[in-house]
Amino acid sequence: MPTHAKPLRRDAQRNRDLLVAAARDLFATRGLDVALDEVARTAGVSSGTLYNRFPSRNDLIDAVFADRTATVARIAEHALEMADPWDGLVHFLERVCELQAADRGYNDLVSRRVPQVAPPSEDHARGYELMQRILARAREAGALREDCTLEDMAFVTWGIARTVEATGAVRPQAWRRHLALLLDGFRAAAAHPLPEPPVRPEELVRIMRECSP
């Protein structure tokens, strides 16, 4: 319920907006590791203001990408409305990967940072639930292989993240080929026994936590 607990003074709110906008641009083009001083300079405020508003880099990252979890959840909802379960899964993964390909900062975030907001938000839980439904539906339709779990989707995120990083400058769409190959591996018809048990949900949580630098 507390979207923000305390109301900011008007100039403070304006500066906050400028900072988030500047960070959004810089993150998108240069990744999450841009110098914070540069964010402040781009926003036209002093570095002290930035640190005052966002004590740590992660706070700024959270603010910039606050809406993304909800966006993913919306994509998932749309995917569930598609008639064909397999098409729904494909659509979901394609749209999410498009988000990665379009924003270097978001690509960094999903591939190596801790999930955005510290306390797993409501949107987060909703997205999780929706993804489960997308997979279950595709599995029950006989399109998705039986042994494929939600955690396996992390391989998509990680793999595509690196491909986007590597190929972005030369062949910005190359990741679509990578994804298509992975997707063919997800099909029930393609299934051969997997050599390693699935990553368990709590393991994935630990992985994402430890991943953050």
Place this chain on the structure above:
Amino acid sequence: MPTHAKPLRRDAQRNRDLLVAAARDLFATRGLDVALDEVARTAGVSSGTLYNRFPSRNDLIDAVFADRTATVARIAEHALEMADPWDGLVHFLERVCELQAADRGYNDLVSRRVPQVAPPSEDHARGYELMQRILARAREAGALREDCTLEDMAFVTWGIARTVEATGAVRPQAWRRHLALLLDGFRAAAAHPLPEPPVRPEELVRIMRECSP
């Protein structure tokens, strides 16, 4: 033919070996971005000596991983000796990924640095040739999908690299599952039309060049 053009003085050679050994260890456990000062300290020499012997970080990286290209070529040869073409391909990719999983520095190298030695070595060309044969053989046997190219193998390298980074601490073998899923996507039986034309060889060269920081 010039393995090294000029013979080093004995103490210089000893220090060089110490530096390479120290770098090998540090790269393996902490990645390619360790501070060069720390490499020197670990080797027990001064930083001046390190810079004297290896003017740039890449020179040191080259020295540490000089043998890897030949190792990959040997793996490829072994793969070609296997009776079943598909098993050969699987074996090759598994062994190469094992190299990535075993050494964080090598994982960094294949996933984001320029191919080791500046002038593409003889081993390099040989490895390339052998990989082509591995793929052709699997394709002709009807096991590998027709539309899969050598450049598509880069998706394996990139994807597994990121998965190894992410999961290494919690589930060191998780990459095997990722690889198995990808491999199922490479099977001829799984093939559905790919949405994006293959990355061309010269594009891959550019990608690998531009990727280096």
Place this chain on the structure above:
DNA sequence: CTGAAAGTTGATGGAATAGTCAACTTAGCT
């Protein structure tokens, strides 16, 4: 043994970035 070339040292400079804080400015309430 000796001299000169080769090699080493570590202090030093310099660049980039994170983070702090005392002095100053401004919004907004009364």
Place this chain on the structure above:
DNA sequence: AGCTAAGTTGACTATTCCATCAACTTTCAG
């Protein structure tokens, strides 16, 4: 208008790392 809490500033410290170099030490050929 006047006051005060909230906010801003930018210079400052600290850290980390890369890179250099003049003075010193070691190797080794003759």
